[in-house]
Amino acid sequence: MEPLMALAIGLLYATAIYMMLRRSIVKLVIGLMLLSNAANLLIFTSAGMTRGAPPLIPEGALAPAGQVADPLPQALVLTAIVIAFGVLAFAVVLIRRAYEIVKADDLDKMKDTDT
Amino acid sequence: MQLAVLSGFVLAAFAPLLQRWCAARTSLVLALYPAALALWLLTQLPAVMGGEVLVFSLEWVPSLGMSLTFVLDGLSMLFALLITVIGTFVLIYAGGYLKGHPDLVRFHVVIVAFMVSMLGLVLADGLMTLFVFWELTSITSYLLIGFNHTDLEARKSARQGLFVTVGGGLALMAGLVMLAIAGDSWSLQELLSSGDVLRDHALYLPMLLCLLGGAFTKSAQFPFHFWLPNAMAAPTPVSAYLHSATMVKAGIYLLARLHPGLGGTEAWIGILSVVGALTMFTGAFLALRHTNIKKLLAYSTIMALGTLTMLLGIGTEGALIAFVTFLLAHSLYKGALFMIAGILDHETGTKDVTAMGGLRRLMPVTALVACIAALSLAGVPPLFGFIGKELMFESVLEAGSFRAIIFLLSFSAAIFTIAVAAIVVLRPFFGERRETPKAAHEAPSAMLAGPVGLAILSLLFGLVPVLAGTGLLTAAASAVAGESLSVSLSLWHGINLPLIMSLISLALGYLLFRHWDRVRGNLSRLDPLFAHGPEAGYENLMDGIVRISEWQTRVLQNGYMRNYIMVMVVVLIALVGNSLLLRHAPAFAISFDVQFHEAVVTGLMVAGALFACISRSRLGAVASVGIMGFCIALTFILFSAPDLGITQLLVETLTVILLILVLFRLPRFASLSTPLERVRDLVVAGSMGVLIMLLILTVVASNQFVPVSGYMIENSVPLAHGRNIVNVILVDYRALDTLGEIFVLALAAIGVIAMLKLRAPKPEAKGAGKGQGAKESADG
Numbered sequence: 001m002e003p004l005m006a007l008a009i010g011l012l013y014a015t016a017i018y019m020m021l022r023r024s025i026v027k028l029v030i031g032l033m034l035l036s037n038a039a040n041l042l043i044f045t046s047a048g049m050t051r052g053a054p055p056l057i058p059e060g061a062l063a064p065a066g067q068v069a070d071p072l073p074q075a076l077v078l079t080a081i082v083i084a085f086g087v088l089a090f091a092v093v094l095i096r097r098a099y100e101i102v103k104a105d106d107l108d109k110m111k112d113t114d115t
Numbered sequence: 116m117q118l119a120v121l122s123g124f125v126l127a128a129f130a131p132l133l134q135r136w137c138a139a140r141t142s143l144v145l146a147l148y149p150a151a152l153a154l155w156l157l158t159q160l161p162a163v164m165g166g167e168v169l170v171f172s173l174e175w176v177p178s179l180g181m182s183l184t185f186v187l188d189g190l191s192m193l194f195a196l197l198i199t200v201i202g203t204f205v206l207i208y209a210g211g212y213l214k215g216h217p218d219l220v221r222f223h224v225v226i227v228a229f230m231v232s233m234l235g236l237v238l239a240d241g242l243m244t245l246f247v248f249w250e251l252t253s254i255t256s257y258l259l260i261g262f263n264h265t266d267l268e269a270r271k272s273a274r275q276g277l278f279v280t281v282g283g284g285l286a287l288m289a290g291l292v293m294l295a296i297a298g299d300s301w302s303l304q305e306l307l308s309s310g311d312v313l314r315d316h317a318l319y320l321p322m323l324l325c326l327l328g329g330a331f332t333k334s335a336q337f338p339f340h341f342w343l344p345n346a347m348a349a350p351t352p353v354s355a356y357l358h359s360a361t362m363v364k365a366g367i368y369l370l371a372r373l374h375p376g377l378g379g380t381e382a383w384i385g386i387l388s389v390v391g392a393l394t395m396f397t398g399a400f401l402a403l404r405h406t407n408i409k410k411l412l413a414y415s416t417i418m419a420l421g422t423l424t425m426l427l428g429i430g431t432e433g434a435l436i437a438f439v440t441f442l443l444a445h446s447l448y449k450g451a452l453f454m455i456a457g458i459l460d461h462e463t464g465t466k467d468v469t470a471m472g473g474l475r476r477l478m479p480v481t482a483l484v485a486c487i488a489a490l491s492l493a494g495v496p497p498l499f500g501f502i503g504k505e506l507m508f509e510s511v512l513e514a515g516s517f518r519a520i521i522f523l524l525s526f527s528a529a530i531f532t533i534a535v536a537a538i539v540v541l542r543p544f545f546g547e548r549r550e551t552p553k554a555a556h557e558a559p560s561a562m563l564a565g566p567v568g569l570a571i572l573s574l575l576f577g578l579v580p581v582l583a584g585t586g587l588l589t590a591a592a593s594a595v596a597g598e599s600l601s602v603s604l605s606l607w608h609g610i611n612l613p614l615i616m617s618l619i620s621l622a623l624g625y626l627l628f629r630h631w632d633r634v635r636g637n638l639s640r641l642d643p644l645f646a647h648g649p650e651a652g653y654e655n656l657m658d659g660i661v662r663i664s665e666w667q668t669r670v671l672q673n674g675y676m677r678n679y680i681m682v683m684v685v686v687l688i689a690l691v692g693n694s695l696l697l698r699h700a701p702a703f704a705i706s707f708d709v710q711f712h713e714a715v716v717t718g719l720m721v722a723g724a725l726f727a728c729i730s731r732s733r734l735g736a737v738a739s740v741g742i743m744g745f746c747i748a749l750t751f752i753l754f755s756a757p758d759l760g761i762t763q764l765l766v767e768t769l770t771v772i773l774l775i776l777v778l779f780r781l782p783r784f785a786s787l788s789t790p791l792e793r794v795r796d797l798v799v800a801g802s803m804g805v806l807i808m809l810l811i812l813t814v815v816a817s818n819q820f821v822p823v824s825g826y827m828i829e830n831s832v833p834l835a836h837g838r839n840i841v842n843v844i845l846v847d848y849r850a851l852d853t854l855g856e857i858f859v860l861a862l863a864a865i866g867v868i869a870m871l872k873l874r875a876p877k878p879e880a881k882g883a884g885k886g887q888g889a890k891e892s893a894d895g
Contacts, residue, residue, distance in 0.1 A: 014801050071828065
């Protein structure tokens with residue numbers, strides 16, 4: 001599964017960077033979303049992918065039965081997903097606000113702070 | 116010992132408080148500190164004169180083999196005594212000179228800090244300790260040169276001094292590190308007693324050049340001499356202390372200190388003696404162009420520093436004895452002369468020697484002291500300077516290499532110096548009386564104490580050379596030589612070549628003095644030539660740095676968001692790609708263990724991302740990003756990460772709702788870039804994608820490390836009492852991270868609310884003052 005995921009993540013990164021290089025501010029937001037998702041998948045995949053063995057411990061046992069997926073990358077990605085949402089919400093509102101004031105949808109026209 | 120020295124920093128910090136308690140007598144109280152240190156040093160003098168090396172050790176960073184060790188041998192003793200004794204006089208003098216100055220407190224703080232730094236420098240045994248104190252002297256001297264910070268010229272000079280000395284400091288650090296590598300020790304004592312190890316090491320030449328770079332910039336050797344005369348923008352007590360007796364001698368101290376370990380090679384002899392002789396000549400020659408008494412003295416200091424470097428370069432037994440003698444003599448007379456220059460400036464209101472005359476009747480004590488000091492500068496018997504000069508001539512005559520050049524340069528420098536000495540004392544004090552801007556009268560006793568004390572020492576050591584010769588100077592010269600030398604100084608050497616040279620130079624120097632005005636006129640014709648000197652090189656370098664930084668700001672920091680991203684991505688691709696492909700043999704484990712539903716989910720995910728890129732509608736783009744997000748959630752669930760799947764689902768739903776809410780307030784997609792730009796961006800983005808793909812393949816194929824999560828899995832139930840290991844990690848093992856995460860979310864939420872609640876200015880308000888309206892709304 002990992003080679004297929006590698007290809008998919010590579011494509012996600014490519015789309016994310018491409019969108020972030022656009023001048024239209026909405027495309028920047030889309031690029032940001034793609035990038036954070038791609039990065040989460042990158043961490044998740046790098047640790048190796050395991051089918052059907054979640055890191056849970058059954059009732060009454062002290063340790064999981066058999067080999068389970070590595071929980072640490074999962075914890076990291078979980079934090080990252082939430083933080084990425086926070087950043088995205090902030091960025092979207094910031095851009096909306098900037099657009100209201102500057103009335104420019106072109107990032108290149110946002111060079112001045114004195115509008 | 117360390118405490119005694121370092122407590123000076125504490126004293127410096129408390130100087131402002133002292134000012135409140137002691138008011139006008141602060142300088143005198145502060146002077147007790149160097150005076151006490153000098154007395155303590157004197158009690159150690161017998162032991163040091165007996166050839167003993169006193170070591171005061173204190174552990175500092177034992178794990179790195181660094182210690183705060185102070186070593187007191189002959190050389191350190193000589194320097195430490197000069198620093199404390201002249202420091203005492205200078206502090207007393209400053210109390211008079213800067214009386215009532217509003218910034219006197221600041222002066223006290225910095226000069227005491229400087230004194231301590233300088234002491235630390237000459238006592239340090241560890242290379243890093245030495246370096247730290249070395250840089251401290253640069254920084255404190257910067258503050259002292261720029262003391263009159265409202266004056267543009269003073270600020271400029273201070274900056275110049277700082278750049279030159281700190282630039283040299285960088286070279287010095289590189290040199291010291293090489294020294295430690297070559298000698299496998301951070302202790303000067305161990306390094307210097309290791310015989311020929313350093314001289315035979317492959318790094319010898321680069322090491323020597325770096326160390327010389329540090330020493331030459333600090334000690335104003337040609338072609339770095341230009342900063343020293345400019346540093347005369349400092350108040351005179353500073354000039355007297357830093358730029359004659361102490362700081363500029365730090366470089367000389369370093370050279371002398373390293374002489375036993377590094378000296379005596381062809382490179383050492385060649386560079387030091389030629390640069391020294393050139394500096395000597397340049398200093399003495401350039402002095403004649405100036406009428407400002409402080410500049411005259413500053414250039415003659417450059418001459419003296421050149422002489423000292425040259426003597427170290429010659430390096431014979433005689434030369435080393437001459438070195439320590441000349442060093443002592445110079446510090447004594449130059450300190451005194453600078454203080455006299457300050458008195459003249461203070462009492463007459465001018466620094467121009469051609470504007471003064473006949474002051475000896477008004478200021479008899481000053482005049483007498485000036486005569487003694489200047490005679491010592493000129494090297495006239497029976498003063499100590501004469502002994503120094505005789506020994507210098509003797510060593511020049513016995514120099515091994517470059518004898519002709521050195522001889523010529525040093526002999527002409529001696530003539531110029533005698534003329535300078537005559538100018539400095541005969542012009543202001545003798546001849547006909549001239550009116551000065553201020554009515555001159557004798558200086559207050561606080562200002563006279565220093566020059567008088569130093570002049571008496573000059574005279575005493577000259578008349579009874581045994582006092583200085585047998586004890587301290589023997590120990591100092593032995594420390595420089597690295598072996599025991601015996602020094603016996605005497606005023607009368609019999610009629611020999613050095614004496615004849617002295618007499619000829621005295622006669623020629625006096626002649627030069629008589630015709631000085633004409634000579635100076637002729638020299639001014641050379642002015643265009645000096646416009647291309649080393650100082651112009653420094654200015655060009657500084658302008659060049661500014662131009663380069665302007666250029667790189669224009670190119671890299673041009674304010675276009677996509678340029679920043681582009682630069683970062685390209686650098687990342689280049690660096691990571693380089694180490695991935697060239698330094699790490701790529702080995703991929705390609706397996707196609709894929710089930711049908713997994714392939715469908717992954718395909719849908721990629722299709723969502725691609726459609727988001729090409730969609731012309733905002734809603735379509737957001738919807739397809741949403742599809743991608745849900746596919747990712749599915750992937751998480753399929754591959755044993757249910758928590759991630761749930762979170763992703765939740766967040767993705769919120770994201771889509773948020774975007775839809777905000778979306779219609781955002782502009783439509785616009786087509787802003789040219790096809791060419793798109794192709795370029797596609798290439799960059801595509802390379803990034805390929806790089807990430809290769810990276811994942813490599814990482815997955817080379818699973819080098821055992822996961823660290825074993826501990827967490829084992830102890831999840833026994834210690835943390837939780838069955839969902841991911842949750843246990845979040846709330847238990849990495850609870851602080853989660854707390855941080857909560858803070859970040861809270862901050863983002865506050866930011867979002869603040870921005871949504873703030874209303875944009877109304878269009879009509881904008882019409883009145885566009886900029887102002889936006890600013891108000893941002894402030895509100």
